[in-house]
Amino acid sequence: MKILVTGAAGFIGSYVCKRLLSRNDEVVGLDNLNNYYDVNLKYGRLDTLGISKENIDWYKFVGSSKYSSFRFVRMNLEDKQAMQMLFANEHFDKVVNLAAQAGVRYSIENPYAYVESNIDGFLNILEGCRHYEVKHLIYASSSSVYGLNGKVPFSEKDSIAHPVSLYAATKKSNELMAHTYSHLYGVPSTGLRFFTVYGPWGRPDMSPFLFADAMLHHRPIKVFNKGDMLRDFTYIDDIVEGVLRVIDNVPSPDFNWCAEMPDPSTSTAPYKIYNIGNSHPVRLMDFIQAIEEAIGHPAEKIFLPMQPGDVYQTNADTTALQNELGFKPDKPIKEGVKETIEWYRSFYQL
Ligand SMILES: NC(=O)c1ccc[n+]([C@@H]2O[C@H](COP(=O)([O-])OP(=O)(O)OC[C@H]3O[C@@H](n4cnc5c(N)ncnc54)[C@H](O)[C@@H]3O)[C@@H](O)[C@H]2O)c1
Numbered sequence: 001m002k003i004l005v006t007g008a009a010g011f012i013g014s015y016v017c018k019r020l021l022s023r024n025d026e027v028v029g030l031d032n033l034n035n036y037y038d039v040n041l042k043y044g045r046l047d048t049l050g051i052s053k054e055n056i057d058w059y060k061f062v063g064s065s066k067y068s069s070f071r072f073v074r075m076n077l078e079d080k081q082a083m084q085m086l087f088a089n090e091h092f093d094k095v096v097n098l099a100a101q102a103g104v105r106y107s108i109e110n111p112y113a114y115v116e117s118n119i120d121g122f123l124n125i126l127e128g129c130r131h132y133e134v135k136h137l138i139y140a141s142s143s144s145v146y147g148l149n150g151k152v153p154f155s156e157k158d159s160i161a162h163p164v165s166l167y168a169a170t171k172k173s174n175e176l177m178a179h180t181y182s183h184l185y186g187v188p189s190t191g192l193r194f195f196t197v198y199g200p201w202g203r204p205d206m207s208p209f210l211f212a213d214a215m216l217h218h219r220p221i222k223v224f225n226k227g228d229m230l231r232d233f234t235y236i237d238d239i240v241e242g243v244l245r246v247i248d249n250v251p252s253p254d255f256n257w258c259a260e261m262p263d264p265s266t267s268t269a270p271y272k273i274y275n276i277g278n279s280h281p282v283r284l285m286d287f288i289q290a291i292e293e294a295i296g297h298p299a300e301k302i303f304l305p306m307q308p309g310d311v312y313q314t315n316a317d318t319t320a321l322q323n324e325l326g327f328k329p330d331k332p333i334k335e336g337v338k339e340t341i342e343w344y345r346s347f348y349q350l
């Protein structure tokens with residue numbers, strides 16, 4: 001199977017590429033290697049895929065020294081012409097769109113970056129899938145689409161009309177845009193709402209990495225909403241297992257779908273939405289304690305109010321993932337944190 005993975009130098013994308021390559025799929029990885037966070041981490045992830053920094057250039061396909069069926073190209077999703085040519089030349093069977101401007105807090109200061117990558121860029125993905133008959137589009141949504149929803153656990157069957165950040169609004173928009181392409185052109189699409197992903201090679205703008213970095217450098221950590229928050233921290237291997245199962249499970253129209261009581265997670269079109277989360281939300285203070293134990297000393301904490309755009313809790317209902325794909329994320333937090341800290345120490349030689 002020939003698969004395009006966008007965001008291939010990103011946290012989740014690099015792992016997805018590796019898993020696909022290990023089962024002998026042909027993969028083209030795309031990323032613009034932007035500097036939203038330390039770009040050396042992105043080059044480091046690509047290096048694990050056999051792509052060396054020296055060979056990378058805009059629009060140039062680089063072959064992997066480790067995997068004969070992997071090529072990488074540096075490109076912007078929002079580059080309409082380049083994306084059209086990519087789809088026309090490569091004829092992908094499936095597309096996994098993980099490239100996006102991520103992060104809730106950054107969207108407060110940099111709204112345009114979100115519309116360029118997540119809206120304009122996503123439209124180019126949809127157009128490519130439409131015109132070149134891609135058999136399944138899998139794309140990253142986010143738990144942040146649940147916004148002001150207070151009913152927990154968050155279910156894909158709940159309405160999600162109240163996002164509280166532009167980031168969340170672009171992710172919800174992706175789901176809406178995908179539905180129209182599934183409906184109008186029969187492009188089978190599955191949106192994945194990931195819940196706070198952590199693990200080795202994780203994102204430096206996210207709390208697990210920020211906490212570890214501060215604690216290992218003996219700096220105080222910032223604890224928002226005075227630590228009164230719940231997060232469904234999900235280990236990277238669980239996310240990747242979920243993504244792989246979804247890739248192989250092309251959605252078909254739901255003939256039981258009822259227009260009078262519309263289930264938002266399916267449709268008369270080949271369209272599907274899944275939560276992928278650990279479904280065991282952890283108190284922020286307990287997560288910090290797990291990091292303290294893995295590092296071996298307590299953190300100095302600065303307690304701060306809630307940040308604009310943040311939500312009090314995330315909590316995934318993963319019944320659909322379990323019943324339909326036979327998978328339930330289950331990595332215990334202590335184990336996941338220990339592995340993350342071990343990687344962090346070895347990567348940064350601390
Ligand atoms: N990590 C999480 O906890 C989490 C939670 C919910 C949703 N998500 C979503 O999952 C996806 C992957 O997240 P991640 O944590 O791996 O993020 P990441 O930032 O590590 O990876 C995204 C990659 O996409 C690339 N990219 C961004 N804009 C691009 C563009 N316009 N053109 C080409 N490449 C571009 C970046 O350079 C980056 O390498 C994203 O869509 C994100 O919004 C992540």
